[in-house]
Amino acid sequence: MIHLPMAPVSPEVAGLCDWARSAGDMLAAGPGDPAQDLRRRFAEAGKIGLTGLTVPEEYDGAGLSATSATAITEALGESVADAGFVFSLAAHLYACVAPIAEFGTAEQKSRWLPGLADGSLIGAFAVTEADAGSDIMSMRTSATQHDDGWHIAGTKSMITNAPVADVVLAVVRTGEGRSFFNTSAFVVERGTEGFDAGAPYDKRVLATSLLGDLWFDDCRVAERDMLGSRGSGGAVFSTGMSWERVCLFGLYLGQLRRVLRETADYLEGRTQFGQPIARFQAVSHEIAECAVALESARSLLFRAAAAMDAGATDAGVLGDMAKVTVSRTAVDIGLRCVQLQGGHGVTSSTAVDVLLDALPSRVFSGSNEVQIGNIARSIGAAKPTRAAG
Template identity: 45%
Template sequence: MNFDLPEDTREMCAAVEHFAARELTPLTEFDPDTFRHRWSLAGKQGLVGASVPGAYGGSGLDAVTAAATMEALGHGSRDTGFAFSVAAHLFAAVMPIVEFGTEEQKRIWLPALSSGEQIAAHCITEPEAGSDALHLRTRATSDGGRYLLNGSKCFTTNAPVADVFVVQAATEPGGGYFGLTTFLVRAGTPGLTVGQRYDKAGLRGSPMADVYFDDVPVGADDILAAEGSGASVFSASMKWERTCLFAIYLGAMKRVLESTVAHVKEREQFGTPIGGFQAVSHRVVDMLARHEAARLMLYKAAQGLDRGSEDTIAPALAKIAVSEAAVQLGLDAVQLRGALGVLDGEAEALLRDAVPSRIFSGTNEIQKNNVARALGLGARTAARR
């Protein structure tokens, strides 16, 4: 085992951190033009197409290096929401095109999605189907050589600014794993509308909204992979997302941990720095231990992704570990700052941004179900005589 990243990767991460700290500071209000400008800058840095092959305009990074890049992005930028949008675009929407798209689909979409010219959104969650992803109500009905999409999606990251939507719909209602199909739908297609942007407590720099489909026409050549393979496409995208996207939180946690250590060294009470009090120092050590443990689990999952492992346990455990560590580290950072912790600042921002991480990409409870199922727990067995 080698826990050190190669020198060229470390140099690239340092450049990403410098760029993010300089160009991606949090904004007080969302502006679509400003968002697009920042997205273009991130594209020039190779971030929005980090794991896309070079032949299609991407940086061609493997999963471990892509995770390191996202970690650097999270460490350098205090706008975790924007970083989240970049990662959701890349891992949930673009990588499915890389892995399942036809050559024509790759040539059409990947160069612009990798350069920062265009933005992608992944449409899966519905008002009545969040964790129960195999029972979507959005329908795709065959209509003489094409399909008509009807239904709605919610909590869709990047929806207000997206140029293409990767949409999961039921082509065989009640068909279970083989009843879903993935479609590529261009923004502006008749019948496709995007709702008002959400006003959220956390991840404020990431625009999200509902998406509505009213007889939206899509051709057979807009299907990703094949009809009935939507669940496979979704599962593959979640492996990338549950691993590489959560590296952003590792970077954000490290940044807040560093500032917390600096704070407890400087803040004095009873004539001494509070970092000298055992109750404080032990809490800081716990913060560090959680971060280090979560980081090791995430990079183990990323390494498995690079090897083509079919393991579903490592990504699920990594997602659980990072999200739970981020929430607890945010709570600790606020506590150690005292009243300053509840004022506007990076400690309370981390906490607000971390709470949703236990929900998206499949709730942590669902991840535990997935791990239990992989272990064979809960499966029906023949009754003993």
């Protein structure tokens, strides 16, 4: 059994992490319809407070800091073998709930946060479109103002939780030109006329996290459904991404801690040439290299979370750096653990699942290539460029 350092958190939060780890069996995937099972698991998570980690206490949540939320997400990633569910839970908490908690009026928060906190409502964050991924300013979904409120038209694509979401935070265009000030955010509820969700995508990675499209066909929402003011879509988007790029990635730290332990245990039990293969220096050094890489990524992620909590001016660039580093480390360690286990790694181990589930981490929340560009500009290594159009 290898021993890995614990999260740099207070004893109180460490106790919450132990409690989160104990929820692994309760949150395991079940048989039957994937959408119904995801709802069941959200309800179970709600019973023990996991769906309200970022909801303020006055709206029945835990009101946790970014550091504490990251630590608990790591604990869940370590205890829940199914990364897909933890991913869906994190998308709900960090991309949907956190912006509503920050930008919502008292009426809006009273209306949505209690249900999001207790797991009876599932949240989603809708920004991406088929032709507006990394180039988010190419989004076409728009809202036009009328006497009865706003009419939204367009399609959002590849949205986590879309097939089951009860509350969707959508960023859409409300003006002309390539500027975030020409976008606004609306909260759209399931059942709203003109609003519908597509069937879950068929995908191999993060399989139990349901991904789908959202259709807005002259979808009519009231003025009171706008989150923040007109033109604040960029601020809402940035808040959701800031929380997601840091706290959600605790999932991968937890997954890596678990798979590294499982790999070390397998290597200790596998005998070749008359001794456990863990005793060969090349093998033990490979485990040590994985541990070094994991703790390095972990330190950067928790530093980014602490910067968020402090409102530090470098919180954004630290979040970008952490996202890139953790995603690279997740793929690297996943691949190393598969390789270390040989045939068992590609046929029977959880290492290959960890590797596959890590692959999209290089793409979502802003692709690593985009993040590197952002980092270059933040540190003064590159000058801002103006996109055509």
